[in-house]
Amino acid sequence: MRAIVQREFGASEVLRIEEVALPVPAEGEVRVRVAAAGVHAVDIDIRREAAPPSMPRPVLPMTPGREIAGIVDAVGPGVDAGLVGERVVAHVGFRSGGYAEFALAVASALHPLVDGVTFSQAVATIGTGRTAQLVWDAAQIRSTDVVVVPGASGGLGSQLVQLALSAGATVVALYGGAAKRDVVENLARGGKRARGRLLPLDATDESWPARMARLLDGQQPSVLLDGVGGATGRAALESLGRGGRVVIIGWSSGEVLRLDTDDIVRASLTVTVPLGRPVAELRALETGALAALAEGRTSPPVDEYPLEDAAAAHDAIEQRRQQGKVVLIPAPR
Template identity: 30%
Template sequence: MRAITYDRFGSAGEVLTLEEVPTPSPAEGEVLVRLKTSGVNPSDIRARAGGRPGVVKPPFPKIIPHSDGAGVIEAVGAGVPADRIGERVWIWNGQWQRAFGTAAEYIALPSAQAVRLPDETTFEEGAVLGIPGLTACHAVLGGGSVEGKTVFVSGGAGTVGRLAVQVAASSGATVLASARGEEGLEAARTAGAAHVFDYTDADLADRILDATGGRPMDRIVEVEFGRNAETNARIVAERGTIAAYGSAKDMSPQIPFYPLMFKAVTLDLVLVYLLDEEERRRAVENLTSLLTRRALDLRIAQVLPLHQCAEAHDIVAEGRRAGSVLLSI
């Protein structure tokens, strides 16, 4: 089969190679998926570039990148019902703690990691579900229903943030969001945010509370935890939750501990790779329900052929996108 591989850290153009590798066979409890699409996420770029803390060399001799993708089950291993053959599926954790991910024609992986793709959802949309979709669903709904609550989404024009706005709005919350520039603000607004704010505003906390008549946020979905810790401490409600899935601009933040403690705030650090079985089951169920209701606009910025994987990595790394970047296989 054709696959993109790398065996050392470096720039995309230097280390990513298109080659022929053996097609895997499904082991016991596994399925073999003929992939149609592969999703490119920032975490894939960091992994290939050697940007994960404490990791000095690739964990496997040869790696096929990417954890997200969608396709059709072509074969099953022992213990997996044969009626799964022919099923349209999307993939989660395709390359998490595994050597071979979705930037290939085939992937063999545990049956549970290939989730039935709703009939209403395309293969392109399916390649957005593993990391962005599950992150948005868990960050918004991981603590339970948000119906009737106020939810603030930081970075509401980003891939995860814009999905989080849609998840919250479709789940009955009043949603507020931050973004930057007219295009970003409009993206958050059309996703379902009742109020949008420029995140560079020096008076951001005051403007948010003015918009709600002083009502604080029951839940905050945060993409830049360190940069926004002070603002969030001001706007979060007593016993509220800050669900943070990123802090790239300040990876060793100082936090306003006492303002958060005296509101009994819960800090939920979201890493969808490590959801437990029950958390993942709920996130998948919530995501499937939203997809079936066509409540999500899974914005696709660009689809490139497999051999242009390096270019896809560069597009994501440089922020030259308004939506997800995918490979067509």
């Protein structure tokens, strides 16, 4: 089979397509013919040998990829043979191996896919979607909220926008440049997402805070879900009304959101950082994310690349060019 193999740490060029042996499922495992593999920012950290200390250092050579969706192809001892042929999605965790035509997963990690859900949507939901559920639980968004989401065109930001719209909130969806406009404008279309009000704004235009103020006509944002940080995150923070809630979920700009106790006291802010803590019920978050997808509360935009273009997929994330969740698609053979 074909797989992406990483034999050294470094830039994206270390990701190369190779012919490798077909994996054999052990006891309690299944083999999945991969139809879509998710690409995550953590994959990039692992590739660069910059993963958080909580993650085990990978043994090279390795095949990256922790999110897979496809069809069960074979089962190991102790696994129900009736799973063969089932459409599934799974987060395989630190074992990785998803950037390939076939991958192994523990049978207990599988989630069945309902009709109408595509493999790319499923793989966009299983990992990034469970993170969105964790953030959603922390944010406690209501229909009366005005929510600012920087990085709204990304895999996580787009799902948070859709969850907030489905709750009936007003969402200021910030994106980085005209190439990402269509992705963001489409987030409100279909399903239950039309309940809310979507205000897409280009954050590369420095006048966006003034434009937002005009569109809100006297309202002030009440929630900031910030995965960008830097100048954009700071401007969004300064727009919040008294009693606003700040949920910090990342810093794709390279700079964490700057705030101090003066900011918190001045506006009576509540600040939460939900990521990085131990999470006991990951499967429950995955189930919740897949339910949101099946119910039409989310419909993740995806940015698909052929499997052999894994390096280009990593580049798109590192250069902040992605339009939705980045997904690798193995060519059928």
